Every structure is written in structure tokens, then in C-alpha cells.
Amino acid sequence: MSVSYVQYNGILFPQMSISEDFASVENEFQVRDDDIFNVTYPKSGTTWMIDILSLIQKNGDPTWTKTVPNWDRAPWIETPGSVEKLNLSKQCPRLITSHLPIHMFMKSFEGSKAKVIYTIRNPKDIAVSLYYFAKMSAFYREPESMDTFIKYFLSKDVLYGSWFNHIKGWLELQGKDNFMFQTYEDLKLDLRGSVVKLCKFLGKELKDKEVDSVVENVSFNNMKENTMSNFTLLPAGYMDHEKSPFMRKGIVGDWKNHFTVAQNEYFDKIYKMNMQDFSVKFPWDTNTH
Ligand code: PPS
Numbered sequence: 001m002s003v004s005y006v007q008y009n010g011i012l013f014p015q016m017s018i019s020e021d022f023a024s025v026e027n028e029f030q031v032r033d034d035d036i037f038n039v040t041y042p043k044s045g046t047t048w049m050i051d052i053l054s055l056i057q058k059n060g061d062p063t064w065t066k067t068v069p070n071w072d073r074a075p076w077i078e079t080p081g082s083v084e085k086l087n088l089s090k091q092c093p094r095l096i097t098s099h100l101p102i103h104m105f106m107k108s109f110e111g112s113k114a115k116v117i118y119t120i121r122n123p124k125d126i127a128v129s130l131y132y133f134a135k136m137s138a139f140y141r142e143p144e145s146m147d148t149f150i151k152y153f154l155s156k157d158v159l160y161g162s163w164f165n166h167i168k169g170w171l172e173l174q175g176k177d178n179f180m181f182q183t184y185e186d187l188k189l190d191l192r193g194s195v196v197k198l199c200k201f202l203g204k205e206l207k208d209k210e211v212d213s214v215v216e217n218v219s220f221n222n223m224k225e226n227t228m229s230n231f232t233l234l235p236a237g238y239m240d241h242e243k244s245p246f247m248r249k250g251i252v253g254d255w256k257n258h259f260t261v262a263q264n265e266y267f268d269k270i271y272k273m274n275m276q277d278f279s280v281k282f283p284w285d286t287n288t289h
Contacts, residue, residue: 003015003016003138003139003140003141004016005141005159006018008022008104009103009104010161011101011104011160011161012157012158012159012160012161013078013159013160014139014140014159016138016139016238017076017078017079017080017139018078018079018080019078019079019080019081019082019083020080022078024083025077025078025082025083025106026104026105026106026107027106027107029077029083029086029106029108030087030108031106031108031109031112031114032093032094032112032114033112033113033114034092034093034094034113034114035093035094035096035112035114035115036053036093036094036095036096036114036115036117036202037096037097037098037109037114037115037116037117038050038053038074038095038096038097038098038117038119039097039098039099039100039116039117039118039119039170040097040098040099040118040119040120041099041120041121041126041160041163041166041167042099042126042130042133042159042160043121043125043126043129043130043133044119044120044121044126044184045119045121045182045184045187046097046099046119047070047223047229047231047246048119048184048187048218048223049117049119049182050070050073050074050095050097050229051065051070051217051218051223051226051229052187052195052198052214052218053074053095053117053198053202054070054073054074054095055213055214055217055218056195056198056199056202056204056206056214057093057095057204059204059206059207059210060206060209060210060211060212060213060214060217061213062213062217065217065226065228065229066226066228067228068228069228069233070228070229072085073095074095074096074097075096075097076097076098076099077096077097077098077100077106078098078099078100099160100160101160101161101165101166101169101170102166102169102170102172102173103169112178113178114178115178115179115180115201115202116170116173116178116179116180117180117181117182117198117201118170118171118173118179118180118181118182119181119182119183119184119187120167120181120182120183120184120282121183121184121185122184122185122252122253122255122282122283122284123153123163123267123271124255124259124264124267124284125184125252125253125254125255126153126163127149127150127153127255127267128146128254128255128257128258128259129248129254130149130153131143131146131149131258132244132248133244133246134149135243135244136239136240136241136243136244136245136246137238137239137240138237138238138239139159139238140159146258146259146263147260147263150259150263150266150267151266154266154267154270162274164274164275168278171280174280180197180198180201182194182197182198183282183283184252185252185282185283185284186283188251188252189283191215191218192211192212192215195211195214195215196211199211220247220250223247224245224247224250229247230245230246230247231246232246
């Protein structure tokens with residue numbers, strides 16, 4: 001089956017997961033001051049953060065995460081139908097997900113007090129996760145091999161644009177009161193500590209037992225079993241979990257099981273070229289991640 005991509009503002013998107021009237025998303029959607037945005041480059045921990053934020057909003061009560069699919073709890077704003085869904089939403093605050101690069105984000109976000117949590121992951125692990133996602137989902141063209149996929153991932157033709165531009169653009173908001181960045185690696189290293197920091201950022205005071213419940217319900221195994229989080233409720237045409245489950249491994253450093261020495265050297269070369277003048281350092285820059 002042929003998979004179509006479309007281009008907006010020089011960035012390619014899967015046609016199936018971008019609103020046909022994208023200009024109105026960008027220009028007309030009204031951001032509210034109490035909105036909470038979960039922003040990521042694909043495969044960085046988006047769905048993990050949806051469940052963390054959902055549970056924090058409900059003080060650790062898992063009823064919502066166990067009865068409502070993640071795309072209804074925190075719709076991806078750029079996907080077809082999300083604007084209508086969010087405009088009708090009585091939820092307060094609204095949780096809104098997005099993979100958009102900052103230059104394509106809604107105009108009404110500027111100057112608002114809406115909060116953004118931007119989750120970042122080692123791009124080598126993103127490339128591996130995305131490789132399997134491209135095989136199992138109808139949004140991406142089937143990758144030929146890991147070798148060609150790594151080159152594609154590091155090229156300008158990659159869906160949602162370059163990882164380097166995405167993270168650099170969003171991290172320009174660092175220092176603003178309504179912006180927080182979180183790494184996938186820190187979620188893995190200290191989930192409880194990360195949840196406590198997120199609560200503080202969101203102005204939510206949870207009791208110890210409520211934080212424990214958030215942590216328990218967002219463990220990889222619990223989310224893998226939860227049909228509201230693992231995408232098995234999507235119609236079969238969208239994802240084929242027989243090829244690869246959406247909740248695949250959920251680990252740090254899986255790239256080491258996939259990259260050859262030459263692929264790793266190539267990745268490092270491009271990474272260095274793009275990041276040498278960038279002052280923010282990540283867990284994978286300083287240790288064996
Ligand atoms: S998407 O399609 O962009 O929304 O995907 P995204 O949710 O950003 O990324 C999917 C990867 O996140 C992993 N994941 C988790 N890891 C650890 N713990 C929990 N709870 C968790 N939930 C999702 C998921 O397994 C994908 O990573 P890989 O490396 O493929 O396993």
C-alpha cells in the first residue's frame with residue numbers, strides 16, 4: 001500500500017495524521033492559559049508523558065487512564081478532528097499533545113500562560129524505535145534496512161523535520177516559567193523524582209500515596225497491558241502489533257543492540273556537526289547512554 005506524505009512550511013508529515021486544514025490549526029486554534037501541552041519529537045516518550053500527566057491531573061486515580069484512550073485524554077492537536085474535539089472539551093485543564101516544531105505551533109500560544117512539557121530522548125534510541133514503528137504503522141513508508149533508515153532519519157526529508165531543529169527550537173523557551181524539559185532517560189532513572197518535579201511545575205500537590213499510584217500505573221509493563229495506552233484499540237489498518245508492538249522495549253540504549261560500528265560513527269559525525277555549538281548537554285552526551 002502506498003503511504004502519502006504532505007508538506008507544510010517545508011516539513012513533511014504523514015498525510016493520515018495531519019489535519020487537512022492545518023492552516024486553521026496554526027492560526028485559529030485558541031490556546032487557553034490553563035492548557036497543558038505535552039510536546040515531543042516522535043518516539044521520545046509522548047505516550048508515557050500522556051499517562052503521567054493524566055494521572056497527575058487525577059491525583060493518582062487510574063480510572064481515567066483505564067477507561068479513556070490516550071488520544072481522547074490528550075489529543076494530538078495536529079491530527080484530523082482534534083481541534084473540534086478540544087474546542088468542545090469540558091476538561092479543565094485540557095491536556096494537549098503535539099509533535100509540531102515550534103515554528104509551526106499555534107500562534108495563540110505566544111504570550112499565553114499555557115504550560116509546555118517538552119520530552120527529549122537520545123536520538124539514536126529514537127531512530128531505532130521509529131524504525132520499528134515505521135514497519136508496524138500505516139503512517140510511514142516501510143523502511144528497507146536499518147542502514148538506509150539511519151540515513152533517512154538524519155536527512156532533511158524525515159517526517160516532522162530534523163530532530164536537531166526540533167529540539168533546538170523548543171529549547172529556546174528554556175528559562176520561561178511556563179516551559180519545562182524532561183528527558184526520557186531521567187524518567188527511566190528516577191521516575192518518582194521526575195513525577196514530583198512535574199507536579200511542582202504544574203502546581204499540583206499530591207500526597208505520597210498518590211505519587212506512588214502515578215509511578216505504578218505508568219510502569220512500562222502496566223502501560224503495555226493497558227488497552228487505553230498501548231494503541232491496540234486502533235482499527236487494524238493503522239498499526240500491526242504482530243509486526244512490532246507499540247510498547248516495544250521501553251529501554252535506554254537499545255541503539256547499541258542495532259547499530260554497527262560504522263552506523264554509530266556516521267551518527268556521531270552528524271550529531272557533532274549539528275550540536276557542537278549547542279550549550280545544553282543531555283545524559284547521552286556525558287556518559288555511556
Ligand atoms: S509516538 O508514536 O511518537 O507517540 O511514540 P512515543 O510514545 O513518543 O514513543 C514510543 C516509545 O516510548 C516507549 N514507552 C515507554 N518506555 C518506558 N516506559 C513506559 N511507560 C513507556 N511508554 C512508552 C515505547 O516503548 C517506545 O519506545 P521503544 O524504544 O520503541 O520501546
